[in-house]
Amino acid sequence: MKRDRLLSLAPFVGLALVILLIPLPLTVKPVTHVVTMTADQFAFDPPVLRVNYGDRVRLTLQATDVVHGFYLDGYGIETRVEPGISQQIEFVADQIGKYRFRCSVSCGTLHPFMIGELVVNPNLTFARAVGLTAVILAGTLFYLRRFPPREPREHTTA
Amino acid sequence: MRLMSEKRLDRFRLVEGRGELLAMVALILVVVVLPISVLGYQFVLRPALADVRTIDVMAAAPEAGGFQPDAIRVAAGETVRLRFSVPDVPHGIAIGPGLDLDLGHVDPGQVKEVDVTFPEPGRYTFYCNSWCSPNHWRMRGTIEVYDPQTPEALPASDGPDPVLESLTARGVDIDAPHETPMPPHGRPSAARGVDVVKQMGELPAVLTAPEWRRTLSPAKAWEALVTAGLSQAEAWDAVAYLWLAEMDAERLKRASTLYAKNCAACHGEAGDGQGVAARSLDQHADMNMLEEPVAFNNPSTMLGGSGEIYYAKLRRGGMGTGMPSFGPIFTPDETWMLVDYLWAFVFDLDPNQGP
Ligand SMILES: [Cu+2]
Ligand SMILES: [Cu+2]
Numbered sequence: 001m002k003r004d005r006l007l008s009l010a011p012f013v014g015l016a017l018v019i020l021l022i023p024l025p026l027t028v029k030p031v032t033h034v035v036t037m038t039a040d041q042f043a044f045d046p047p048v049l050r051v052n053y054g055d056r057v058r059l060t061l062q063a064t065d066v067v068h069g070f071y072l073d074g075y076g077i078e079t080r081v082e083p084g085i086s087q088q089i090e091f092v093a094d095q096i097g098k099y100r101f102r103c104s105v106s107c108g109t110l111h112p113f114m115i116g117e118l119v120v121n122p123n124l125t126f127a128r129a130v131g132l133t134a135v136i137l138a139g140t141l142f143y144l145r146r147f148p149p150r151e152p153r154e155h156t157t158a
Numbered sequence: 159m160r161l162m163s164e165k166r167l168d169r170f171r172l173v174e175g176r177g178e179l180l181a182m183v184a185l186i187l188v189v190v191v192l193p194i195s196v197l198g199y200q201f202v203l204r205p206a207l208a209d210v211r212t213i214d215v216m217a218a219a220p221e222a223g224g225f226q227p228d229a230i231r232v233a234a235g236e237t238v239r240l241r242f243s244v245p246d247v248p249h250g251i252a253i254g255p256g257l258d259l260d261l262g263h264v265d266p267g268q269v270k271e272v273d274v275t276f277p278e279p280g281r282y283t284f285y286c287n288s289w290c291s292p293n294h295w296r297m298r299g300t301i302e303v304y305d306p307q308t309p310e311a312l313p314a315s316d317g318p319d320p321v322l323e324s325l326t327a328r329g330v331d332i333d334a335p336h337e338t339p340m341p342p343h344g345r346p347s348a349a350r351g352v353d354v355v356k357q358m359g360e361l362p363a364v365l366t367a368p369e370w371r372r373t374l375s376p377a378k379a380w381e382a383l384v385t386a387g388l389s390q391a392e393a394w395d396a397v398a399y400l401w402l403a404e405m406d407a408e409r410l411k412r413a414s415t416l417y418a419k420n421c422a423a424c425h426g427e428a429g430d431g432q433g434v435a436a437r438s439l440d441q442h443a444d445m446n447m448l449e450e451p452v453a454f455n456n457p458s459t460m461l462g463g464s465g466e467i468y469y470a471k472l473r474r475g476g477m478g479t480g481m482p483s484f485g486p487i488f489t490p491d492e493t494w495m496l497v498d499y500l501w502a503f504v505f506d507l508d509p510n511q512g513p
Contacts, residue, residue, distance in 0.1 A: 038434075064434040066290055067248050067263070080263075083289035083434045084423030105248055106266050 005147055012139035019131040030054035030092075030123070037061050039068035039081060039103065042110035049116070051093045052123040059089040069104030072118060078104055093120040210273060212239040217249045217264065217286065220293040225284065228299035233306040234279045241271040249297070250288030256489040263288050276303040283486040289423050292435065295482040319485070321372075322470050332470045333477060336462035338377045342394040347506040351399025354392045362386045365400065372465040372494075376401060376501075380461075397461075398505035405498055405507065413499035416492060420484070429454035429503035449479040454503035461504060468497045 030052065037059055038045045051057055061070055063081040070087075071078045074095055079087045103114035122130070216226045222245070232238050242251050244264050251270060253259040261270045276282065286297035305311065325332060355361070362382040364370060370379070376397045383393035418427070423435040431453030454460055472493050475483025484493065 062434055063289070064437060065292065066294075067288055082419075082423075084421070084427065085418045086427060107247055 005143075008146060009139055009143060012135055012142070016132055016135045016139075019128055019135060030056060032056040032058055034058045035060070038064050039070065039114075040064040041066065041108050042103070042114040044070075044101065044103075044114065044116040047116045048119060050119045050121065052121050053093060053096050054123055055093045055120075057089075057091055057093060057118075061087045061089060066107050067105050068107050068114070070101060071104035072099060072101040074099040075118075080105055093118070096120050096122050210237045210239045212241055212271075214241050214243070215284075215299070217242050217244045217251065217297070218246055219249075219291040220296045221291055222246055224297050225299035229302065230284075230299065231302045231304060232276060233309065234276055234303050235306065237273055237275040239271055239273050240284070241269060243269045247290050248288060249286045249290050251284065252287045252487075253282060253284045253301070254487045254489075255283070255492070257282070260287065276301070279303050279305045281486075285487050287419055289435070295420075298486065300486075319470075319473055319490070321466050321490075322474060325466060325470055330467070332467045332474070336375065336459065336467070338458045338460070338462040340377075340380075340390070341458040341461060342391070345504070345506050346391075346394035346398035348395075348399040348402045348508040349506065349510075351395035351397070352508065354388065354396040355399055358386070358388070358396070371401060371404070372469070375464040376461040378464075399508070401501045402498070402505055402507055405502070409495050410499065410502070410507075412492075413495040416488075416496055417499055421496075424451040424480070425454060426451070429500070431456075449476070449481075451480070454500045457504050460500070465494075465497050468500060469493055472496060 033049070033051055033055060035046070035049065035057065037049075039061060040063070049057065061079065061081045063083045065083065067080065067082050069078065069080050070089070072091075074097070075091055077089060077091060079089060081087045097120060099118045099120070101116045101118060103111055105111075107114065211232075213227075213230055215230075218224060218226065230238075230240075240253075242249075242261065242264050244266050246266065248263050248265045250263045251261040253272075253274065257274075259272065259274070261272055264270045280303050282301040282303065284299045284301060286294060288294075290297065302312075362385070364374060364382045365379060379400065380390075380393045380397050383396055384390060388396060422433055424433040425431055426433040426436070431451045433451060436451050452459070471481065472488070473483065473485035473490075475481050475485075488496070
């Protein structure tokens with residue numbers, strides 16, 4: 001009876017171990033992303049930057065036609081880029097979520113649509129912690145449903 | 159009954175007449191007085207009250223008309239207030255040559271003004287110094303400073319550039335290709351060259367003539383040094399040292415700023431001819447660049463040319479090649495500074511010389 005109970009939890013223990021130990025392609029240590037981003041009328045290239053929480057981003061911004069700007073929401077980073085004078089921006093992605101970056105210099109008719117996105121994913125340790133919590137929660141629920149604790153009072157009277 | 163109603167009608171007519179009059183007055187006020195007072199303020203009262211003459215200049219991209227107006231006449235000694243605004247995209251405003259007048263960028267909705275006084279008659283250029291369109295460098299206007307004694311006389315131009323004149327007199331074609339017969343392997347270094355030159359003692363005759371650094375090409379100097387007994391590599395190092403010898407940290411810094419602002423978009427930040435404007439050549443058929451910008455870091459062409467040829471090309475510009483003419487906006491000294499700076503793309507500077 002007792003062994004049954006423990007055995008029923010085995011899949012959850014296994015899953016927890018997998019989550020903890022599996023070498024996912026994501027690295028645990030924050031990395032530095034070195035990116036050259038061009039700004040021309042009316043887009044950034046690459047338009048989306050995907051990094052993990054804690055990563056360092058080293059951006060070289062180049063304007064290829066006219067003067068553009070770069071303003072990163074959430075991080076409050078702003079710079080002005082003239083063709084021929086590339087600008088270096090460096091920051092640590094310390095806020096998880098999606099942040100827009102936009103051109104901050106009125107560069108022409110479609111200027112308001114000159115927008116890109118920085119996606120900061122939670123990193124591996126964070127993902128593992130979330131996964132582990134989920135497994136523990138599921139295991140507990142499962143256990144409680146399968147072997148509901150008997151009311152001690154009822155037990156004694158019966 | 160009838161009488162009453164007629165009387166009333168009369169009264170109505172009277173009121174109607176008054177109403178019309180009132181409407182008329184209001185109309186005149188709106189249509190005539192208002193514009194006159196607004197325009198009068200703008201064009202009569204304000205200029206009359208202002209202590210200086212104000213000239214409003216609209217700075218639009220070259221495709222949209224460039225500077226309006228693009229020619230300004232002022233008397234020598236007169237102070238004028240130039241007020242710049244932009245309708246379309248950001249521009250940069252500077253006035254030169256040799257005035258050190260840079261207003262920085264003007265964004266749409268912004269106004270920047272400057273009071274200027276030109277003591278002597280002459281010709282100046284106000285120009286955009288922020289890349290605003292593929293034709294950006296065409297965005298220029300002239301300031302003609304006349305002598306108040308003889309306002310009708312055209313201002314004497316600064317006179318022909320002696321370097322350009324001397325080249326023409328000697329029949330030198332500054333657009334002709336110039337190859338380096340035996341370009342160096344690797345980058346010649348000024349730091350190594352110092353010792354080579356010290357050990358040589360006496361330099362070959364061509365390198366002691368005045369102005370040699372400007373009239374001689376590095377390739378010619380190299381030949382003379384090899385003839386004098388140096389190895390090929392030593393000779394290139396010596397040339398690197400000799401060519402960069404006049405460079406100091408201050409000139410280097412000024413030149414690199416000028417280069418970044420005016421040249422890098424075409425010739426590349428690293429002097430490799432791969433500037434962003436050149437790169438997007440196909441995207442911009444309207445670029446009007448008929449030739450690729452020159453790579454200054456390519457020894458097989460760069461070292462075959464002389465300083466004065468590059469100076470002349472800079473001041474006069476290309477013949478419809480896309481290379482702008484910088485004579486109207488740089489002083490001769492600034493031009494030489496830039497030419498000297500170009501050598502630093504093929505030669506390694508001595509680290510003691512600056513950054
Ligand atoms: Cu933009
Ligand atoms: Cu402009």
